[in-house]
Amino acid sequence: MSSTVYLNGEFVPYEKALVPVEERAFLFADGxxxxxxxxxxxxxxxxxxxxxxxxxxxxxxxxxxxxxGLTRVTRELIERNQIQEGTVYYQITRGFHGPRAHAFPTGNGAPTVLVLTHPLAPEKLAEHERQLREGVAAITVPEQRWARCDIKSVSLLPNVLAKQQAVERGAYEALFVRDGFVIEGSSSNVFAVLDGEIVTYPACNYILNGITRQRVIRTARELGYTVREEGIPLAALSRCQELFLTATVTEVMAVTRVDGQAIGDGSVGPVVRALQQAFREAVQAL
Ligand SMILES: Cc1ncc(COP(=O)(O)O)c(C=O)c1O
Known part of the structure; x- marks a missing residue:
């Protein structure tokens, strides 16, 4: 079934949702x-x-x-595309402005506003459930991104390259290491359980402050855990009891191996299980 897409104020069939070649997101990742x-x-x-x-x-x-307006569009697209389990993707860019020039266009150029939905296939969901139960592997990679990772920009080339490296090495995620600290994943935030406390890199310009990250920090504190917003030293991975990722589609996912070395006893630990359970309850309360 072809889905409906929202593009610049109109609901159009997916195949008809087209943008010009001098769209600034295409030329500059300006969005x-x-x-x-x-x-x-x-x-x-x-x-x-x-x-x-x-x-x-x-x-x-x-x-x-x-x-x-975007909230109304969200509900309408979910309805039109009959999304039960899936995602909604939003992209806003500085729009189409030819001829190509780096500086912002002068005048009243309109942004491009795109909203689209994707269903999550049952086999993908089943695989995800298995990963939640069993944990996943990660690799570490050197940080190569800019110093404004707090902005959710479509400029994601270092993230793309890092994720591809992970995939080629049979891992789920690549963890960026900056100045000896594990700061976040290519598309997720990262948490460790160290000496019984939960540690995650502070929300600053070097990471995206994940919506799931914020929810998990709140939940963990409600459950009585101590959460410290500090760097996770790369050298501490060998002695952490648990390591986990958070992100919108990833949810709360245990990392049981990093660069081939087991984390803790190599299985999904009690902190992750408690946070997964709380997350599931929040979803059920929707
Ligand atoms: C670099 C990065 N960090 C963290 C996250 C997690 O953010 P959220 O929980 O809002 O999905 C993402 C999500 O895509 C991401 O790309």
Whole structure:
């Protein structure tokens, strides 16, 4: 079934949703995005995702997104495309402006606003459930990104290259290492359990402050865990009890091996299990 896409104020068939070749996202990656998970036909944590989209837009001096309008579009697309389990993708760019020039266009150029949905196939969901139960492998890679990773920009080449390296080495995720600290994954935040406490890199310009990260920090504190927002030393991985990732589609995922070395006893630990359970309950309460 062909899906419907929202592009610049109109609902159009996927095949007809086209942008010009001098679109600035195509030429300069001059744009921002968000991904929202849909559970049982309902968007999860839509509000904080919209708030982050507004923040990203401000940081890049893009026009302020119309969150109320996008929320209506979200519901309409979920309905039209009959999404039960899936994702909604939002992208806002500085739009089409030829001829190509680096500086912002002068005048009233309109941004490009795109919203599309993807269903999650049952076999993908089953594989994901297995990974949640058994944990996944990760590799470490040197940080090669810019110093504004807090902006959810579509400029993702180092993330793409890092993820590809992970895939080629049979791993689920690549963890960026900056100045001897594990800071985040190519598309996820990373947490360690060290001496019984949960440690994750502080929200700053070097990481994306994940919506799932923020939820998991809140939940962990409610469950009575101590959460310290500090760097995870690469050298401490060999003695951490648990390591895990958080992200919108990844949810709360144990990392049981890094660069071929087992984390803790190599199985999914009790902190991850407790946080996965709490996350599941939040989804069920939607
Ligand atoms: C670099 C990076 N860090 C963290 C995350 C997790 O963010 P969220 O929980 O909002 O999906 C993502 C998600 O795509 C990401 O790309």
């Amino acid at each position: 921002i995005y968000e991904v929202v998970r849909v559970y049982g036909g309902r968007p999860f944590d839509l509000e904080p995702h919209m708030a982050r989209l507004v923040r990203s837009a401000r940081e890049l001096r893009l026009p302020e997104p119309d969150c109320e």
